[in-house]
Amino acid sequence: MNLKTLAAVYPQYLLPHHALSLLMSKLTHCEHPAWKDWLINTVIRLYNVDMAEAKYPDPKHYASFNAFFTRELKDGARPICRAAESIACPADGVVSQAGRIQDGRIFQAKGHSYTALELLGGDARRAEAFVDGSFATIYLSPRDYHRLHMPLAGTLTEMVHVPGRLFSVNHATVSSVPNLFARNERVVCVFDTEVGPMALILVGAIFVSSVETVWHGVVTPPSSAKPRVWQYATDAPRLEKGAEMGRFNMGSTIIVLFGADKTTWNADLTAGRPLRLGENIGRTNG
DSSP, rough: OOOOHHHHHHGGGGGGGHHHHHHHHHHOOOHHHHHHHHHHHHHHHHOOOGGBBBBSGGGHHHHOOOHTTTBBOOTTTSOOOOOEEEEEEOOOOOEEEEEEOOOOOOOETTTEEEHHHHHHSSHHHHHHHTTTTTEEEEOOTTTSSEEEEEOOOOOEEEEEEEOOOOOOOOOHHHSSTHHHHHBEEEEEEEEEETTTEEEEEEOOTTTTTTEEEETTEEEEESSSSOOOEEOOOOOBBBEEEOEEEEEESSSEEEEEEEEESSEEOOTTTTOOOETTTTTTEEOOOO
């Protein structure tokens, strides 16, 4: 590891992650015109954000930076693949890793992996559905659309808020911090689909002020000392393929899990590949 990476990664162990995220939440929800306009225009310029895709292209339309960050897109800006057996990409972003869950472990980066059991909150029953299954990890950068959508139609069965740290999820940190995705705070959403259980894990990160879902609203904050679990039976939300399911108030990572032999990822779903919401990233098996 070079000195630049050391300097960027290891101070994160000492930072007050949640306090910084709370401060960022206040700053990004501030509606003072001069402040929010400066922040929005700075991010548009630095990250080359394509506002032509937005439902409201004028940066001044947004009451706060967070409203801009979670902006809607124009109708048709992200067509959802509808081919039989296709799996739709749940977000704009870049592939961090994708592949098989081997011996219960999910590959993070060279030299690092973590267990599905840890990722899913330590519940063996929950993790059993994904033994020898498949995973895809997608990183959302500040320039991306930050709403998350369904890869397949599904009925919600369980949601779990797993407390944790808030390390950055950029490439340098993912390559350096062991068990990062199983250490960071996250929201696990398990759906029953045509090919069995599908888990969508919304991973928090430093400066991610909150994670929310369409059926619950804001899940975190607040954080907690122990996992919080919601079970859904009667009147369980059902979401169609391509429907919005949640969003990050600031950016992070989404991880998709399927059970053994239920899906096959496309051959080009490899680390570093840019993705757009709704494109075909694989197929269901049978």
